Amino acid sequence: MxxxxxxxxxxxxxxxxxxxxxxxxxxxxxxxxxxxxxxxxxxxxxxxxxxxxxxxxxxxxxxxxxxxxxxxxxxxxxxxxxxxxxxxxxxxxxxxxxxxxxxxxxxxxxxxxxxxxxxxxxxxxxxxxxxxxxxxxxxxxxxxxxxxxxxxxxxxxxxxxxxxxxxxxxxxxxxxxxxxxxxxxxxxxxxxxxxAAVKPHIPIDRTMILLAFVFAAAWTVTGAMAAHLPRLMEAAGATTTQAVLAGALMGPAQVAGRIFEASFLSRYHPLVSTRLACITHPIGAAILGLVGGGAASVFAIFYGSGNGILTIARGTLPLAIFGPENYGYRLGIIGAPARMAQAAAPLLFGLLIEAMGARVLIVSSALSLAALAALFLLGKVSPKP
CATH class of the missing domain: 1.20.1250.20 (MFS general substrate transporter like domains)
Known part of the structure; x- marks a missing residue:
């Protein structure tokens, strides 16, 4: 730096x-x-x-x-x-x-x-x-x-x-x-x-659509976890103390993920770190499902670290793919579905938790895996001139 x-x-x-x-x-x-x-x-x-x-x-x-x-x-x-x-x-x-x-x-x-x-x-x-x-x-x-x-x-x-x-x-x-x-x-x-400003013509092409989907899916999970994580951990069998501890670990896990991105992942294309970030939530959910509520803190560490990296990827991945020209405008277009999804997620997942309990983590994991699949559809795209 x-x-x-x-x-x-x-x-x-x-x-x-x-x-x-x-x-x-x-x-x-x-x-x-x-x-x-x-x-x-x-x-x-x-x-x-x-x-x-x-x-x-x-x-x-x-x-x-x-x-x-x-x-x-x-x-x-x-x-x-x-x-x-x-x-x-x-x-x-x-x-x-x-x-x-x-x-x-x-x-x-x-x-x-x-x-x-x-x-x-x-x-x-x-x-x-x-x-x-x-x-x-x-x-x-x-x-x-x-x-x-x-x-x-x-x-x-x-x-x-x-x-x-x-x-x-x-x-x-x-x-x-x-x-x-x-x-x-x-x-x-x-x-x-x-x-000299003229509104730029930015085609909403396949790459833009895939990126918008990736971040909308990921931010749906983020909005849901921010609102419901302790409640979800209790539904999975965690005690109140374990659920509170899991929530407390979220912030440090996010920062740890960002330090890992800055110190190690920065030598790779942002696609690598974004793909890694999308897999951490399903891994944490699988461990929680197998072990039970006692693994609430493990889930929080996996999810939090991935979410920390995803926050960075929202800025770095579009920059790496498209370059700096019209970067802010592209970010606004790509990020709009994500913000709307994040706004709707607490209510939607609240209703799902009432119907499904901890099994709602299947839905959130599926969203994360769908985002991962979209990232593999992107391939390694070089910055555009």
């Missing part, structure tokens, strides 16, 4: 940790108290949250195109302002309509400020050499839940959920915005690029 890249990796790693902690990971801690305060079921909060993820998917291609033209500094800085506005409105929410508008604002902020936008910004700065920096920021931001959940829980206990939202908003203005503005470089020729 070059010294030139390190300051930007540290900057984006910090702002990504803040963005994830204050948006995607917020409902896990605040949904129930918000619901109690507003006198509604917490399902309303999760429904609004799912709508925000769908909106972030819809704006993804436009965000990516903007970053292709002008770089990431203005887009990521704008995302800090939008996320702050959404958090302030959420803190002031007293009714369902205001709550929904707040989450839609947060959806716009997530679409412009989470990994896909950061990956696109790095692709615009470093071109085909962006792989190490993409890995670097995911290593740092892999601790977003580790940092965000305790901070949100502490805020909830000490200052209440509304002031916790206001505090996260202040962090975006006082920390995230200055870092993005001061640390991300201006892109040369950005004004000329905007003046």
């Amino acid at each position: 070059s010294g030139r890249q390190l300051p930007i990796i540290l900057a984006l790693g910090t702002t990504q940790t803040l963005a994830w902690a204050s948006s995607y990971y917020l409902p896990a801690i605040l949904a129930d108290p918000i619901g109690r305060d507003l006198g509604v079921s917490s399902n309303w909060i999760f429904t609004a949250f799912s709508a925000s993820l769908v909106l972030s998917a819809l704006i993804g291609p436009r965000v990516g195109r903007r970053i292709d033209l002008v770089g990431g500094r203005s887009v990521l800085s704008m995302s800090n302002l939008v996320l702050a506005a959404g958090l302030v409105l959420l803190g002031f929410s007293t009714s369902i309509p205001v709550l929904v508008i707040a989450w839609l604002l947060l959806g716009v902020g997530m679409g412009a400020g989470l990994y896909d936008a950061a990956f696109a910004a790095l692709g615009r700065i470093y071109g085909e050499a962006a792989r190490r920096s993409i890995t670097g920021i995911t290593l740092l931001a892999g601790f977003a839940s580790t940092v965000g959940w305790p901070l949100s829980a502490w805020g909830l206990e000490t200052i209440g959920w509304r002031n916790t939202c206001f505090a996260w908003a202040a962090a975006h203005i006082l920390i995230g915005l200055p870092i993005n503005l001061l640390m991300l470089p201006a892109v040369k020729g950005a004004r000329a690029a905007v003046a």
Whole structure:
């Protein structure tokens, strides 16, 4: 990792940790108290949250195109302002309509400020050499839940959920915005690029469709496991303590997977690491099925490490296949089905768990294996000019 890249990796790693902690990971801690305060079921909060993820998917291609033209500094800085506005409105929410508008604002902020936008910004700065920096920021931001959940829980206990939202908003203005503005470089020729901008014609060819399917299948599993992993482990026979331990191992396993990608797998084409990442969930599920609930931690380690690598692959595989030209726009198109699938997965798998119990891991494993099959259909594709 070059010294030139390190300051930007540290900057984006910090702002990504803040963005994830204050948006995607917020409902896990605040949904129930918000619901109690507003006198509604917490399902309303999760429904609004799912709508925000769908909106972030819809704006993804436009965000990516903007970053292709002008770089990431203005887009990521704008995302800090939008996320702050959404958090302030959420803190002031007293009714369902205001709550929904707040989450839609947060959806716009997530679409412009989470990994896909950061990956696109790095692709615009470093071109085909962006792989190490993409890995670097995911290593740092892999601790977003580790940092965000305790901070949100502490805020909830000490200052209440509304002031916790206001505090996260202040962090975006006082920390995230200055870092993005001061640390991300201006892109040369950005004004000329905007003046000459013509919407690129990117054919939705076989490779694009296969990649979109791979990440949609993988992110369906990710969304399901994020929402239901402890419950699933108990359904498989784990005790409550074993299920909680499995959940606690997820974060370290993801970071371990990313370290393995950075230290060993980086010498290979990203197809290799992506294929490996798709097989870990079925292996963990098979061990859990054979051994029972006592293997919950083993499952979490296998699944978590693969999921950590997949997060990197979402940025590095399209870059390796297509090259840096129109990279952000391609990421937005490829990632849109994945974000929508991730939004729908908690509800769909919740219904499946009620009907199937732990056997729902057959469904999630089949999705992972389908993604693996699609990756083998790709073959080893060389970057396009």
